[in-house]
Amino acid sequence: MPELPDVEIFRRYAEKHALSQEIQDVSIKDDKIAATSPQTLKKSLTGHQLKKAGRVGKYLFLPTEGETVLVMHFGMTGWLEYQKQEEVQYAKASLHFDSGYYLHFVNPRKLGRLHITDNIQEFSRYMQIGPDALAIREEDFLQKMKKKKGMLKSALMDQSFLSGIGNIYSDEIFFQAGLHPKTKISNLNEAQLGNLFIRMKEVLSLAIEQRADPENMPEHFIIPRRKEGSSCPSCGGEVRKDKLSGRGFYYCPRCQGGKSD
DNA sequence: GTCTTTGTTGGCAC
DNA sequence: AGTGCCAACAAAGA
Numbered sequence A: 001m002p003e004l005p006d007v008e009i010f011r012r013y014a015e016k017h018a019l020s021q022e023i024q025d026v027s028i029k030d031d032k033i034a035a036t037s038p039q040t041l042k043k044s045l046t047g048h049q050l051k052k053a054g055r056v057g058k059y060l061f062l063p064t065e066g067e068t069v070l071v072m073h074f075g076m077t078g079w080l081e082y083q084k085q086e087e088v089q090y091a092k093a094s095l096h097f098d099s100g101y102y103l104h105f106v107n108p109r110k111l112g113r114l115h116i117t118d119n120i121q122e123f124s125r126y127m128q129i130g131p132d133a134l135a136i137r138e139e140d141f142l143q144k145m146k147k148k149k150g151m152l153k154s155a156l157m158d159q160s161f162l163s164g165i166g167n168i169y170s171d172e173i174f175f176q177a178g179l180h181p182k183t184k185i186s187n188l189n190e191a192q193l194g195n196l197f198i199r200m201k202e203v204l205s206l207a208i209e210q211r212a213d214p215e216n217m218p219e220h221f222i223i224p225r226r227k228e229g230s231s232c233p234s235c236g237g238e239v240r241k242d243k244l245s246g247r248g249f250y251y252c253p254r255c256q257g258g259k260s261d
Numbered sequence B: 001g002t003c004t005t006t007g008t009t010g011g012c013a014c
Numbered sequence C: 001a002g003t004g005c006c007a008a009c010a011a012a013g014a
Helices: A004-017 A038-045 A120-126 A138-147 A152-156 A167-177 A190-209
Strands: A023-028 A054-056 A059-063 A069-073 A079-083 A091-097 A102-106 A113-117 A240-244 A247-251
Touching (some): A004 A059, A152 A167
Antiparallel strands (some): A023 A091, A059 A069, A069 A113, A240 A247
């Protein structure tokens, strides 16, 4: 679930509900998700308020009014829940506000992480988080792509190169751009790279507009057809499945070329 | 029981 | 150094 559009929805959710109220108590229900020690997480947050909700790639940044910033990463499965109920299934950490409400960090597979940092820039550098896929400017994107080697899909999913795009949305971006995911970057011309940039922004923005809800994806998206045997929304041909570095991906052979190298 | 899954990381090979 | 691949992590669903 949590790629850039999903995390952007979580960011807005946190911004709407969880800011400017005192955190009374912090409970870490599973130490596995605590990238910063549970003691430090509790000490840094208790008695403070979250003041902002920012995002870079798949990371959510929640600065307090003090020095410290709560950082969330959701892993393969996870979301936020703001409610009065103290116990929520799969909640691995919970902030208890003085309003009585809880912000639950829900993470069924325990692959998500919570960090505390006092400097977002430093944290981003240390974690090697590349420029945000929605924030990057075209000239920077083109410049980076021209220097990058290897296959398209590997590049767009490389979080240190460009952050926010995962397996699902990369499939959609390549479908919209009419490019095969295994295309070698070096075989693309300026126009194709420019088009890729436009499609990338378009797919991410549209997904956010649909609140990153898979049920609400536009008709012309391939995401709802990520199943073997389904038909391409554009040409009606059969959607095919392949693998790259162990990750399955879906594409339309007719609309996205053979391999174009 | 087996395989696959929306993410990341560390190890190995080239 | 950069690129590709795999296993591992964890748990749920097909």
